[in-house]
Amino acid sequence: MTLLIVEDEDIIRKGLIVTLRKLEMDFEHIYEAGDGEEGLRLCREHAPDIIMTDIKMPLMDGLTFIRESQKLLPEGQFIILSGYSDFEYARTALQYGVKDYLLKPSTKSEIKEVLTRVIGQLKEQQSLRLELTERIHTYEKKLNRFQELLLGNILSGRYPAGEIGHFLSHYSIAFPEEYMAVVCIKITPVVSSDGSSIDYKNHFLWIVSLFEPYAAVYQADILSVYKCLLFNFSRLDSGYSQKIWQNIEEEIRVYGQKHGLRICLSISRVESSRESLPAMYQQACMLLHHRLFHQEAVAFYPKRQRNTEARTPVIPLTMIETLYHYFIGNSQFDLRQNFYSFIHHILSVENSSPGYVCDCLDRLKDTFALQAAKDGLEPESAYRIELSVSEAMTACDSPDALMDALYARLMDYWKRKRDGAAPASHMASSPVDQAIAYMEQNYYLDLDLSMISDLISMNSSYFSSLFKKKTGLNLINYLQNVRIEKSKQLLLNTNQKLYEISEAVGIPNVKYFCKLFKDYTGLTPSEFRKKEHSS
Incomplete structure (x- = not known):
């Protein structure tokens, strides 16, 4: 919390600063200015949270200063320093949204009372703003997640071809139709896992970032260990386009060698019709199957298969x-x-x-x-x-x-x-195996039984029964097991904070994560990390 005092009388300004220090008000910095112009400069440089200002000052009076500084600090909290003869000025200032006022001279208790009140109002505002930001962030995440699931359903052919446009427009999802391509990706360790966690999420996002300079990239969620992307891009000159793909292919090869991974991807033919998307997805899958026949290859394209x-x-x-x-x-x-x-x-x-x-x-x-x-x-x-x-x-x-x-x-x-x-x-039984493989690579997503059973196109009750029969656990408990195992690896192999690990394994509430971890292991995450590192 920071404070700016704008007062042309040095003795009053310095006296206020001394008083505030004696009162031990919790300000990280207290800035001071002798007139409104200097006060505006400090507002630009330091963006103070609370501003106390006199009314009558040389160069720029307090009302003008408040009006101009509010343009810079719309969330700033203003307190008027006013004498009895300045009451009309103070009343005008209140119309500008000034939060409180202090009459000169003021006692310590009056100063503390006003500042305590304004600080409380500011903290409440900040708390509400933070809550709103978190709600917007949650909404955006859910909207993005819904878009991934919708595009996944489109690519897997779950909607009649003629209704694809309707579904997209109904849910306000718009992307240009021209020059679309579907990309499938698979990330696997080169050697058998030694127990360390593979960061599928960030490896995948790195691959996405390679394509973003050239296309609008949409993620599509299909119940498969193949990750899937939908591209919209402007048609490029074939020679230039080929050079881009070659560069990306080489970057992926080097990245995979560095991280001990085999990363393969396939790119479907380019189409301009949304109705062609399911066929494009099937083609991309079939192309990626070629990695079994070509163990050294990274990328697979339609044109490479014609002659062979x-x-x-x-x-x-x-x-x-x-x-x-x-x-x-x-x-x-x-x-x-x-x-x-x-x-x-x-x-x-x-x-x-x-x-x-x-x-x-x-x-x-x-x-x-x-x-x-x-x-x-x-x-x-x-x-x-x-x-x-x-x-x-x-x-x-x-x-x-x-x-x-x-x-x-x-x-x-x-x-x-x-x-x-x-x-x-x-x-x-195959859907259970699919679900297990899917959770192993997508544990960080917001997953539940209805979502996974919908991806498989099965009744959730029937699928839940199948899953428990095969694994001995219900799906949520199995997912929690996966997340706890992934969090153990992060605790042992990284220096990430608990809230970072909690978020990374798909449990955004760190308190719930710590409780769940202790329920499964008998130790808190911190105790587990300390015990394993000391042994």
């Missing part, structure tokens, strides 16, 4: 038919050996691509169902295989991991077929 897929490989039908016979048999070893051979073949065949792999596995699914029907087997049994290949490609980061994931899904069906268990579509 000139001849589509033949689907190995004989291998699929052989696999069916091993599937209806009872040898898990033979099934595993032949399935891995099949997957390895379709991954490594010349001109193989994510689209080709998906086509092969779709044919496997159809062949199993058709052959089972020919063999007189129950069509609604476990012979209707659903391997969710594109989802597996999204989650995995190497061909070996993809083979393992697909085999694990096939084995789920094989065991149910062997044991005569009721059919259980893979999709019944």
